[in-house]
Amino acid sequence: MGDDGYFVGLDIGAVTTKAVIVDTAKGILASFVKKTGADLEGSANEAFEEALKRAGLSREEIRSITATGFGRKSVPFAQETVTEISCHSRGCYHYFPQEITVVDIGGQDNKIIRLNAEGKRVGFKINRKCAAGTGAFLEEMAYRLDIPLGDLDGLARSSSNAAEIGSYCTVFTATEVLDRIRRGEKIEEIVRGLFLSVVKRVSEMGTFSGRVIVTGGVVAFNPIVAELLSLRSGKEVEIAPHPQEMGAFGAALFALERAQKIPPS
């Protein structure tokens, strides 16, 4: 045995829970994403079961499970927990084995992680406890503007002008946005301005070195964020493969490494 089997990464984020199953060749067999909700363990379990179903596997065939994300400590059936900082790093370095900066824009927080050419972490930063510049901010604004979340990216692309959004604060921004609507400004420009404000908040967090790779749910659905980030930083910014599942993928790689270290019984 030793060389076969399957490995699971579970990323229990504040907003969504992701499950990824990999094989020994580090290929993804299946993944699943769902809303996290209040029951963290339940969410993890459900995402896990769904991913198993998609992969056509049973629980017995899983050799190791690693949990990460906000709810990582709430998964009693995981054999280890690793922070999302390490999992995003591990996952991205798998695809980009060189000096990189990982920019993760999540539902509730953002991270900037710098790795050297050997994949070792040089530094990291999680944003302050504030929704500004995160997925939660965009959701709130979409709700205020009464626009389906899925339409934001297209709307922003239909304009080349961005309204200047000045405030740090989600609540102040909401008033600012309403005021602009009242003054008859174009909704596309406002939406583009909102994305730009996300990009500004992220850029303030730290500097980038090496290739810049973006992960997280926000770019998965709004690739315009990567384009704006590139314009603003003057660097090429690439969206990682399966950006939303990157944390779970990294966790699955940890699960694989862990299992390979332990001699099979």
Next chain:
Amino acid sequence: MSEKELRRKEIKAAGDLKRVMSDYYYRMDRISRGEEEGKIAWCSSVGPAELLRAFGFEVYYPENHGATLGATRTAMDYIPLANAIGYSPEICSYLTSDVGSYLKGETPLSRLYPGIESVPKPDLLAYNTNQCRDVQEWFEFYGREFDVPVVGINSPRALVEVRDIDIANVVGQLKAMIPTLEEVSGQKFDIDGFKESLRLSRRCSELWGELLGLAKHLPSPWTFFDGTIHMGPAVCLRGTQEAIDYYELLKRELKERIESGVAAVDGERFRLYWEGMPIWGKLRDLSEQFSELRACVVVSTYCNSWIFSAFDEKNPFESMAQAYTEIFINRAERVKEEYIERMVREYQVDGIIFHDSRTCPNNSNARYSMPQRLEKRLGLPCLVIDADLNDLRCYSEEQTRTNIEALIEQLEEIRG
């Protein structure tokens, strides 16, 4: 015994600490009630305590009360009360929690020391802005409330070098206090008394420095978190024999730990520096988290701040001015960085945690890019935690824990 309990190694001297601190608070309570003779001076934590003691004042420290409010987590009940009368949530949360508890007429001392109903009433307030200007405004509030004199030293700030002109300035201000101190205490200034309190204070501070230095040992016999508890006498009772006796006792215990190979953190793997204020309401949680990760916080700017090596009774005014002006918090970034660098070497530190304390810019050294500079120069990871000394509205449990865990993962990776 659960695994958690095993991890927290109680220091046996803690019982004596409790006695020393309760004697101190009960004595002040009796004076305050008029049951014992004496006068009470309130003093900022690095204020001119030795001069006050020379006039026979019993010295009370509002900051120690602030820390108690934080550690008992009662601060959160009181901060909003001070906010409501115009003391902003952005200013020192020792100040706001202390003023709030005063407005409510409550103190956590009542629970810690049964029979004590309020903090001791001041006859005089004395501050030094060597740490911040908040202490000045804080003391002015009580000066108005109690209608008692407020005296203070407005120190030259953020110094690269402590020059003769700075010392002369502070000496002048110290001497200018004397007439008020004489009047309130009813005692004439006695230079020998001053020299004696300075001598006792220096002895206390030497011992405190020696104790903190024991953490240089591998593995360390105690942690920063232990230090924050056992520093009570170094802050409140410096200049008295009680403090010295207590630290002699503690020293014996910690030396014993070293001799018998007892580590504060079992299986110590990493040694950390804590820069900035403690997060008082989370000391226990954090100390447990570090123990679980087998990381020991061995050195801190905070605990080291009560080592005053300049005190010299042969030269009382000048040496006191020197000691209180040259403190870390009162220095330029360059000097602070050199200090941290030296500590990192002496204590064999693997990483530095900067606590960026929302309401205390004075003790938050992450705001002028120091972590980035030190990271580069020392080649050590520096983590910044956004939180606060007392205001837990500025604290995110999950983010702090994840940051710390991620730092340890980074250290593991470095070690390979």
